[in-house]
Amino acid sequence: MVLVNTAGTTVKDATLEQLRGAIRGEVIEPNDPTYDERKLIWNGYFQKSPGAVVRVDGASDVIKVVKFARENEIELAIKGGGHCFAGSGTTEGGLLLDTSNLRGIHVDPHRRRMVVQPGLLQGDVDAETQSFGLAVTGSQESYIGIGGVALGGGLGWLARYRGLLVDNLISADVVLADGSLVRASPEDDADLFWAIRGGGGNYGIVTRFEFKLYPQGECAAGILGFPIDQTVQVTSRIDEFNKTAPNALTTSFAFLVAPNGEHAVGMGFMHAAPDDSTEGLIEEMRGLGSRLVLDHCGVMPYVAVQRLLDENTVAGHRYYPRSFLLPELHPEAMQILADGFVNTPSQRSLVGGAQMGGAMLDVSPEATPFPHRDGYLTSILPSWTDPAKDEESVEWTERVYTELLPYTVEGVYANHLGTDADERVREAYGKNYKRLAELKQVYDPDNFFHRNVNIKPGS
Ligand SMILES: Cc1cc2nc3c(=O)[nH]c(=O)nc-3n(C[C@H](O)[C@H](O)[C@H](O)COP(=O)(O)OP(=O)(O)OC[C@H]3O[C@@H](n4cnc5c(N)ncnc54)[C@H](O)[C@@H]3O)c2cc1C
Numbered sequence: 001m002v003l004v005n006t007a008g009t010t011v012k013d014a015t016l017e018q019l020r021g022a023i024r025g026e027v028i029e030p031n032d033p034t035y036d037e038r039k040l041i042w043n044g045y046f047q048k049s050p051g052a053v054v055r056v057d058g059a060s061d062v063i064k065v066v067k068f069a070r071e072n073e074i075e076l077a078i079k080g081g082g083h084c085f086a087g088s089g090t091t092e093g094g095l096l097l098d099t100s101n102l103r104g105i106h107v108d109p110h111r112r113r114m115v116v117q118p119g120l121l122q123g124d125v126d127a128e129t130q131s132f133g134l135a136v137t138g139s140q141e142s143y144i145g146i147g148g149v150a151l152g153g154g155l156g157w158l159a160r161y162r163g164l165l166v167d168n169l170i171s172a173d174v175v176l177a178d179g180s181l182v183r184a185s186p187e188d189d190a191d192l193f194w195a196i197r198g199g200g201g202n203y204g205i206v207t208r209f210e211f212k213l214y215p216q217g218e219c220a221a222g223i224l225g226f227p228i229d230q231t232v233q234v235t236s237r238i239d240e241f242n243k244t245a246p247n248a249l250t251t252s253f254a255f256l257v258a259p260n261g262e263h264a265v266g267m268g269f270m271h272a273a274p275d276d277s278t279e280g281l282i283e284e285m286r287g288l289g290s291r292l293v294l295d296h297c298g299v300m301p302y303v304a305v306q307r308l309l310d311e312n313t314v315a316g317h318r319y320y321p322r323s324f325l326l327p328e329l330h331p332e333a334m335q336i337l338a339d340g341f342v343n344t345p346s347q348r349s350l351v352g353g354a355q356m357g358g359a360m361l362d363v364s365p366e367a368t369p370f371p372h373r374d375g376y377l378t379s380i381l382p383s384w385t386d387p388a389k390d391e392e393s394v395e396w397t398e399r400v401y402t403e404l405l406p407y408t409v410e411g412v413y414a415n416h417l418g419t420d421a422d423e424r425v426r427e428a429y430g431k432n433y434k435r436l437a438e439l440k441q442v443y444d445p446d447n448f449f450h451r452n453v454n455i456k457p458g459s
Helices: 013-022 059-071 122-130 146-152 190-196 228-243 278-286 331-342 358-362 387-407 421-443
Strands: 026-028 052-055 076-079 095-098 105-108 113-116 169-175 181-184 205-212 219-227 249-257 263-271 294-300 322-326 348-355 376-384
Touching: 013 026, 013 059, 059 076, 059 095, 059 169, 059 205, 105 122, 113 122, 122 146, 146 205, 169 190, 181 190, 190 421, 219 228, 219 278, 228 249, 228 263, 228 331, 249 331, 263 278, 263 331, 278 294, 322 387, 331 348, 331 376, 331 387, 376 387
Parallel strands: 052 095, 076 095
Antiparallel strands: 026 052, 105 113, 113 205, 169 181, 169 205, 219 263, 219 294, 249 263, 249 348, 322 376, 348 376
């Protein structure tokens, strides 16, 4: 693949050389030995071949890349951790701006704040903040990029206790589509500040985030598994249990294969502030089914909780995601998911949902672009490696999803959209879509930043 502009014309070597000479970072072309590694994104199903990968070394590099791509009419995609569901964080023949060298983090333990650059992964942020006994939420896995999470929502184990990551953003530096660098905060540019707290990479490239932090000690956490034929009983009880759960306790449900090879319905949980009553709560959870096939619970550091789910997916495998909101764990919906899980044509499939609510509801649906803050954010995510299985895996996902539709409510998390991103982007933002589109018209009227869950200017 060579670098092409949006008209499909090859960009001259000399033109790319100008960019190489202008920036501190690297321009990696397809003939470079590191190209194949640098272009990789997590979802192999959407893998593309950019004309060049630009590994930026600072905000000034970002500005130069934006201006270069604009002047030469080259499509620009942004890659942080590379884990976007829909694979929009890459481009075929365009420029891929890779932020992975922007790995600075500064924690201020006295003011309980941190400043982070967008190339860090969740695990990097957790490790640094926990060194000072602090944390803020993000994703539930250590390998997700903080940039993509921070701009979409950030629904992690602490979200019910401390709010979403977007709820905890204090300020950000953003390179806009015209190459200018601006500060977004309640005082500096309140509209932009509102838009980037959920509107993803639609408004510019963030080179610096500032977040609130909270004291965070050891947590009680774990995964419990029960035989899959107890799905309805167990999930109904989880639903009931969750109705009175304290904000410090977050649960999730998932289908899994237990260590003894049995298909199982599982419950993940984290109690962020364990006290004398926590052991009783765990015992209650252990009793949700009549037999445990997996019991991996304990008191552990927050960084260990953040790695509990890391082995659930493998980078480079093919994934076809479908996500939706369930207001409750309806017995028929749970049976559809259990049957779907057992009959998946894929090597493995992730099927499960995360409990929302709690402190997420302290923020009004219009205060940020992220409106859907209650219920269970649920996903079906088959994983396979052989492209010959593409059709079968997609067909399976769509069939299970269609059967579930009567049990869903309108809404989805923008960061969990897949090939349905164009069709469902309005649903993800609900009433906030109108304001997001108006602000897109102000900040990026030409839709220069379109390799994302795209909000169309002014529409
Ligand atoms: C296995 C898995 C588990 C997940 N678990 C969670 C979870 O627990 N909680 C949760 O909230 N989400 C979760 N997600 C979703 C996650 O929030 C998104 O996939 C997110 O976009 C990933 O960010 P990234 O930087 O790794 O991805 P990338 O693909 O690098 O980036 C995604 C998009 O974000 C934008 N972007 C990234 N960095 C910048 C930047 N600096 N400036 C402007 N735009 C930028 C770009 O549009 C880019 O296309 C999960 C995803 C996966 C694949």
